[in-house]
Amino acid sequence: MPDIQSIGEQLATILKKQRADYVEAHLEENHVTSINYRGRQLESAGKSASTGGNVRALVKGGWGFVSFNDLDDLEKKVALAVRQARFVGKEKSQLAECPAAVATIRPAIKEDPQKVPLHAKKQLLDEYNETVWRTAGIQTSMIGYGDSHRKTLFINSQGSFISQERADVTMRVVAIAAKDGQVQQAGLSTGSRDDFAPMRHLHKDVDELAQRAVDILSAPVIKGGQYTVVLDPILAGVFVHEAFGHLSESDFVYENDQLRELMTLGKTFGAPILNIVDGAAIPALRGSYEYDDEGVPASRTYLIREGKLVGRLHSRETAAKMGEQPTGNARAINYRHPPIVRMTNTFIEPGKTTFDEMISGIKEGVYAKNWYGGTTSMEMFTFSSGETYMIRNGKVAEIVRPVVLTGNVFNTLMNIDAIGDDLEMNQGGGCGKGGQSPLPVSNGSPHIRIQNCLVGGK
Amino acid sequence: MEEILDRAMKAADEAEVFIASTEETPVQFESNRLKHIQNKQSKVITLRIIKNGRIGYATTTRLDGYEELIDGAVATAEFGQKAEFAFPTRRRFPTIGIYDPAVKKVSLEQMAALGEEMIAAVTAESPGIMCEAGVTKAACEFSMFNSCGGKAGYQQTVFGLGVEGQLVRGTDMLFVGDHTSSCHPVLDTKEIIATVIRHLELAKRQAAVSSGSMPVIFTPEGFASAMVMPLVTAFNGKTVLDGASPIGNRLGQQVFDPKLTLRDDATIPFRPGSRPCDDEGVPCRKTDLITGGTVSHFIYDLQTAGRAGTKSTGNGRRGPGGLPSPSINALVFDGGSITFDDMVKGIKEGLVVEQLMGAGQGNILGGDFSGNVLLGFKIENGEIVGRVKDTMVSGNVYQLLKDIAAIGSDSKWVGGSLRTPSFCFSNVSVASR
Numbered sequence: 001m002p003d004i005q006s007i008g009e010q011l012a013t014i015l016k017k018q019r020a021d022y023v024e025a026h027l028e029e030n031h032v033t034s035i036n037y038r039g040r041q042l043e044s045a046g047k048s049a050s051t052g053g054n055v056r057a058l059v060k061g062g063w064g065f066v067s068f069n070d071l072d073d074l075e076k077k078v079a080l081a082v083r084q085a086r087f088v089g090k091e092k093s094q095l096a097e098c099p100a101a102v103a104t105i106r107p108a109i110k111e112d113p114q115k116v117p118l119h120a121k122k123q124l125l126d127e128y129n130e131t132v133w134r135t136a137g138i139q140t141s142m143i144g145y146g147d148s149h150r151k152t153l154f155i156n157s158q159g160s161f162i163s164q165e166r167a168d169v170t171m172r173v174v175a176i177a178a179k180d181g182q183v184q185q186a187g188l189s190t191g192s193r194d195d196f197a198p199m200r201h202l203h204k205d206v207d208e209l210a211q212r213a214v215d216i217l218s219a220p221v222i223k224g225g226q227y228t229v230v231l232d233p234i235l236a237g238v239f240v241h242e243a244f245g246h247l248s249e250s251d252f253v254y255e256n257d258q259l260r261e262l263m264t265l266g267k268t269f270g271a272p273i274l275n276i277v278d279g280a281a282i283p284a285l286r287g288s289y290e291y292d293d294e295g296v297p298a299s300r301t302y303l304i305r306e307g308k309l310v311g312r313l314h315s316r317e318t319a320a321k322m323g324e325q326p327t328g329n330a331r332a333i334n335y336r337h338p339p340i341v342r343m344t345n346t347f348i349e350p351g352k353t354t355f356d357e358m359i360s361g362i363k364e365g366v367y368a369k370n371w372y373g374g375t376t377s378m379e380m381f382t383f384s385s386g387e388t389y390m391i392r393n394g395k396v397a398e399i400v401r402p403v404v405l406t407g408n409v410f411n412t413l414m415n416i417d418a419i420g421d422d423l424e425m426n427q428g429g430g431c432g433k434g435g436q437s438p439l440p441v442s443n444g445s446p447h448i449r450i451q452n453c454l455v456g457g458k
Numbered sequence: 459m460e461e462i463l464d465r466a467m468k469a470a471d472e473a474e475v476f477i478a479s480t481e482e483t484p485v486q487f488e489s490n491r492l493k494h495i496q497n498k499q500s501k502v503i504t505l506r507i508i509k510n511g512r513i514g515y516a517t518t519t520r521l522d523g524y525e526e527l528i529d530g531a532v533a534t535a536e537f538g539q540k541a542e543f544a545f546p547t548r549r550r551f552p553t554i555g556i557y558d559p560a561v562k563k564v565s566l567e568q569m570a571a572l573g574e575e576m577i578a579a580v581t582a583e584s585p586g587i588m589c590e591a592g593v594t595k596a597a598c599e600f601s602m603f604n605s606c607g608g609k610a611g612y613q614q615t616v617f618g619l620g621v622e623g624q625l626v627r628g629t630d631m632l633f634v635g636d637h638t639s640s641c642h643p644v645l646d647t648k649e650i651i652a653t654v655i656r657h658l659e660l661a662k663r664q665a666a667v668s669s670g671s672m673p674v675i676f677t678p679e680g681f682a683s684a685m686v687m688p689l690v691t692a693f694n695g696k697t698v699l700d701g702a703s704p705i706g707n708r709l710g711q712q713v714f715d716p717k718l719t720l721r722d723d724a725t726i727p728f729r730p731g732s733r734p735c736d737d738e739g740v741p742c743r744k745t746d747l748i749t750g751g752t753v754s755h756f757i758y759d760l761q762t763a764g765r766a767g768t769k770s771t772g773n774g775r776r777g778p779g780g781l782p783s784p785s786i787n788a789l790v791f792d793g794g795s796i797t798f799d800d801m802v803k804g805i806k807e808g809l810v811v812e813q814l815m816g817a818g819q820g821n822i823l824g825g826d827f828s829g830n831v832l833l834g835f836k837i838e839n840g841e842i843v844g845r846v847k848d849t850m851v852s853g854n855v856y857q858l859l860k861d862i863a864a865i866g867s868d869s870k871w872v873g874g875s876l877r878t879p880s881f882c883f884s885n886v887s888v889a890s891r
Binding site: 035043044048049080118119176182184255338375401404455 | 492498500501514516518520526534536537538586588626633702781815819824852891
């Protein structure tokens with residue numbers, strides 16, 4: 001099979017011949033290794049290789065898209081995408097200006113995950129699994145490890161030809177404790193970009209999570225209601241992603257007049273201490289890259305500055321239709337999907353409050369740490385902790401069962417009244433949208449305090 | 459395909475090749491108008507081998523040169539789990555209609571017209587609403603071969619139709635929607651439109667709810683979003699084998715309300731969850747999971763059944779090209795005799811939950827759920843009085859299903875592989891601001 005570089009060169013010629021307002025193609029080679037444990041033993045180890053591509057065409061504002069992993073008959077596939085776009089298009093195509101780029105981006109790989117032998121990965125995972133099982137009260141464990149190496153080519157009818165490569169590693173360790181028909185779990189998610197090393201030396205974290213699963217089993221369920229809640233950097237990162245990040249993706253907004261009005265730049269969303277940033281141009285994180293999947297250079301975008309809405313995330317189409325600058329946020333999880341507006345590395349900038357100051361005035365509150373999940377409907381959102389304690393009289397007190405928290409973007413951000421000085425980025429997450437999941441992203445925040453946050457419970 | 463099997467057999471003791479080809483054409487509407495047409499073609503080949511008693515596997519989309527595939531499977535077999543099963547020999551499969559050539563023949567014009575029809579009806583009812591709609595046709599072909607002489611293959615068509623509307627008033631956002639799917643073309647949009655319009659009507663007014671314990675009706679969609687995931691996990695033979703299923707050692711015992719009956723059924727004609735055999739070539743069937751409140755059976759693939767000392771229930775399904783794992787074909791809850799309206803009439807103060815957001819984020823294994831009511835309504839004196847917001851509903855699936863106040867006669871398909879009626883519980887925890 002010819003390599004994707006030479007197929008890309010053929011495609012570049014084909015794309016320029018099309019009668020369409022714009023045509024682009026993606027080609028991709030992907031190699032994945034996965035290792036899964038369930039219980040005491042390794043359940044599966046597997047390797048997969050995939051090659052494929054897609055063509056996306058724009059005619060009079062309508063899009064056609066064809067994806068495939070058979071790389072023959074490319075002219076026909078391009079023609080089908082153009083035909084589909086022509087069927088749809090009835091208005092004027094709008095795409096923000098973007099200079100054509102010809103670039104080859106090689107990753108700065110430190111310890112290449114693909115070069116770590118399978119038996120060495122297995123030995124490390126064996127150690128983590130044994131660490132979980134050493135804890136008294138553990139019923140079972142699950143470990144999911146995966147690494148991938150992805151090479152992509154982007155070619156468009158405006159002369160861009162961009163080759164990029166990246167390596168990703170993710171790992172999730174879950175300890176499950178059971179007693180008297182009750183089952184509880186605790187988990188750790190971690191990830192890394194272009195380096196296997198951060199997967200090592202997690203023995204202490206794994207040991208703690210196993211103990212936590214056992215502790216949670218005998219912990220009480222909190223009473224549902226409104227509390228003053230302090231979030232640790234990991235959960236606050238999930239919070240900023242769900243509570244505000246998705247709302248700043250302009251494909252939700254650009255063709256909806258009411259939402260455009262609601263999201264007018266300059267509108268106040270939080271107190272002056274609140275600053276929120278997204279950017280793929282911040283190097284070496286899971287959401288980092290040089291060019292997005294429309295060939296637009298990555299940037300760093302303030303979404304909220306001093307409490308006010310100052311920016312949003314764009315594709316070329318949403319930027320053009322809103323009369324704003326493209327931000328390089330069009331991403332596709334793989335060649336089977338067209339690029340859509342996505343987050344990259346999203347975080348709350350650090351403030352000045354120390355953790356002790358933050359909890360000192362709280363008579364009864366909740367300290368929620370670690371994440372389990374999160375989701376949003378734009379206005380209302382939920383996110384769940386992996387580890388939770390009561391705060392009593394200014395001190396972290398007894399452990400309780402993990403909680404699901406909910407909020408409403410129009411008042412919860414306003415209720416953030418303290419921002420810590422201890423920013424941390426979490427590399428363990430993946431984001432889902434429009435059937436494309438999990439997309440590598442990172443989230444982060446310092447500790448934050450939210451007044452009147454709704455917590456589910458008994 | 460025989461060539462891969464022959465070459466794999468030079469390096470392995472047993473081998474199996476599984477090939478899945480799909481072609482899917484989604485027609486998508488955004489902001490009330492046609493926006494995208496896509497055509498997605500894919501073909502994935504999975505090789506599973508047994509070598510020195512251990513399982514190895516690899517997948518590829520490359521249609522030439524199988525060396526990498528075979529090398530990958532051999533490399534992983536060194537560490538793979540001990541095989542506790544034999545590949546099936548040649549079997550007879552039930553005949554189940556799941557292929558309708560009419561699906562492929564539905565034209566892009568017809569698909570676009572269906573989307574326009576749904577959007578026109580919803581925007582006429584509620585000016586200012588912004589709709590997304592999707593009309594999708596798909597055809598899949600599966601085939602498998604193994605070194606024990608087993609051989610299986612079938613084709614399936616799926617047609618899907620759905621609309622979602624978003625209504626923004628000030629800072630208030632309302633989401634309504636419905637979708638349906640079948641192995642036949644779905645050319646009638648009436649039911650979807652009726653559901654969406656009913657929800658828009660009910661949501662015109664808002665209602666306040668106080669925190670506390672109260673009667674809650676979960677509609678089929680509400681029940682699916684809140685309570686089904688823990689059950690799917692608990693009835694999975696793997697969870698049972700790990701000792702992590704709360705009902706794993708309760709086979710034959712009365713764990714649930716006697717009114718509750720649940721089965722997995724792959725034999726219902728022209729449903730997307732139906733198929734003659736699973737992804738390992740084991741014939742598909744009906745499996746009773748809960749009979750009158752009693753735990754009847756769990757679901758298994760070959761390896762999990764081998765380890766548990768039982769037989770595969772024909773529930774082996776491969777993820778995106780990976781190893782098979784026990785997975786639901788189609789879950790069917792038996793309906794009751796009371797209508798939804800009569801259920802509402804019997805409640806003095808309570809809630810109807812139509813969509814619970816984030817319920818899958820809690821301790822699913824233990825059966826706990828907690829979520830934000832994305833779409834739900836307040837009941838006062840036997841009537842729905844308005845939409846509730848900023849409200850959380852929490853509970854434990856095992857505690858609630860022990861004592862069901864009523865089961866509705868309104869069973870419907872939610873997505874391709876779940877059929878359920880409405881359920882009413884007397885005491886559910888509600889927190890509101």
